[in-house]
Amino acid sequence: MKVAVVGATGAVGEVMLSILAERKFPADEVVALASERSAGSEVEYGNRKLTVRDLASFDPVGVDIALFSAGGETSKAYAPKFAAAGAIVIDNSSAFRQDPDVPLVVSEVNPEALNDIPKGIVANPNCSTMQLMVAIAPIHRKVGIERLNIATYQSVSGTGKRAMEELGKQTADLLNFNAAEPSVYPVQIAFNVIPHGGDFLDNGYTSEEMKLVWETRKILGDPSIQINATVVRVPVFFGHSEAVAIETREKISAAEVRQLIDQAPGAELVDMREPGGYPTPVTHASGNDAVFVGRIREDISHPRGINMWVVSDNIRKGAALNAVQIAELIANKP
Numbered sequence: 166m167k168v169a170v171v172g173a174t175g176a177v178g179e180v181m182l183s184i185l186a187e188r189k190f191p192a193d194e195v196v197a198l199a200s201e202r203s204a205g206s207e208v209e210y211g212n213r214k215l216t217v218r219d220l221a222s223f224d225p226v227g228v229d230i231a232l233f234s235a236g237g238e239t240s241k242a243y244a245p246k247f248a249a250a251g252a253i254v255i256d257n258s259s260a261f262r263q264d265p266d267v268p269l270v271v272s273e274v275n276p277e278a279l280n281d282i283p284k285g286i287v288a289n290p291n292c293s294t295m296q297l298m299v300a301i302a303p304i305h306r307k308v309g310i311e312r313l314n315i316a317t318y319q320s321v322s323g324t325g326k327r328a329m330e331e332l333g334k335q336t337a338d339l340l341n342f343n344a345a346e347p348s349v350y351p352v353q354i355a356f357n358v359i360p361h362g363g364d365f366l367d368n369g370y371t372s373e374e375m376k377l378v379w380e381t382r383k384i385l386g387d388p389s390i391q392i393n394a395t396v397v398r399v400p401v402f403f404g405h406s407e408a409v410a411i412e413t414r415e416k417i418s419a420a421e422v423r424q425l426i427d428q429a430p431g432a433e434l435v436d437m438r439e440p441g442g443y444p445t446p447v448t449h450a451s452g453n454d455a456v457f458v459g460r461i462r463e464d465i466s467h468p469r470g471i472n473m474w475v476v477s478d479n480i481r482k483g484a485a486l487n488a489v490q491i492a493e494l495i496a497n498k499p
């Protein structure tokens with residue numbers, strides 16, 4: 166099996182390569198691709214080094230699985246070419262997520278969507294949607310979800326490597342009494358929070374907020390779920406957090422939700438109701454695979470309301486890990 170990683174020098178691409186090696190994905194050959202800028206440089210694949218090749222001049226014939234994480238425009242331009250050459254493309258960008266002929270898959274939640282891949286392209290959900298699905302799908306299956314109200318606290322790695330460098334540099338500059346220069350984000354990110362992710366849309370929401378709406382409905386196969394989201398960028402390097410308020414169709418107790426989370430594949434319950442007895446990006450999510458759930462409690466303002474706090478490594482489960490898990494499901498198909 167020949168595997169290509171497109172965007173191999175990026176924040177997600179690097180982790181895709183390390184997870185492929187860590188999980189011993191059955192690849193005979195792995196090709197690292199990026200732009201012309203980084204062609205010839207080296208990236209790590211387990212304890213080996215791969216020389217990065219230029220995507221634009223690469224011939225995709227012979228590639229079985231291509232993992233794309235090089236931005237929407239690159240996916241739009243190259244994913245159909247890889248698919249036409251016979252590869253199954255697993256695309257981490259938002260380019261194809263809304264296409265009805267492209268399955269949008271969270272490996273533990275809707276793997277059956279991989280039974281039909283008409284365009285040869287599978288979409289990996291947005292990182293915030295990903296961790297939300299692992300946490301709420303068991304509740305939706307048990308009692309039905311009527312409405313979700315979500316506030317996110319998203320780390321800068323979700324924006325890419327330059328954003329991580331910006332947070333580091335601004336922090337150092339400010340601690341040295343120098344001015345912080347915003348470049349990737351419109352305002353200072355160090356020691357600040359920014360209520361903005363993606364582009365502003367006509368309805369006043371941002372594109373990152375509307376992804377949570379569209380993607381949740383598609384993955385759970387239920388267009389009737391009402392969703393309201395506020396996306397916020399916080400000065401954290403790895404790990405997105407979400408405060409999630411759920412209104413269910415039938416009443417469910419906090420104890421029952423705790424039990425569901427405890428048994429849910431990909432989820433880990435961290436809910437001790439004491440100082441530190443909850444997940445945070447630094448103590449739990451960063452560098453780990455699970456979606457961590459805590460602060461589960463019944464909503465005192467709603468008869469069928471449940472609150473929870475959901476934290477996960479946005480680069481691992483939120484992007485690279487789920488893409489590799491999809492690749493494993495495809496590789497293991499009879």
Ligand code: A2P
Pocket residue numbers: 171172173174175176177178198199200201202203204220221234235236239324325326327
């Ligand atoms: P490069 O390093 O050559 O620019 P991040 O999300 O961390 O910013 O990473 C984006 C990834 O997508 C990088 O690997 C980057 O490669 C790659 N990339 C961006 N634009 C293109 C392009 N036009 N063709 C191929 N790869 C691209």
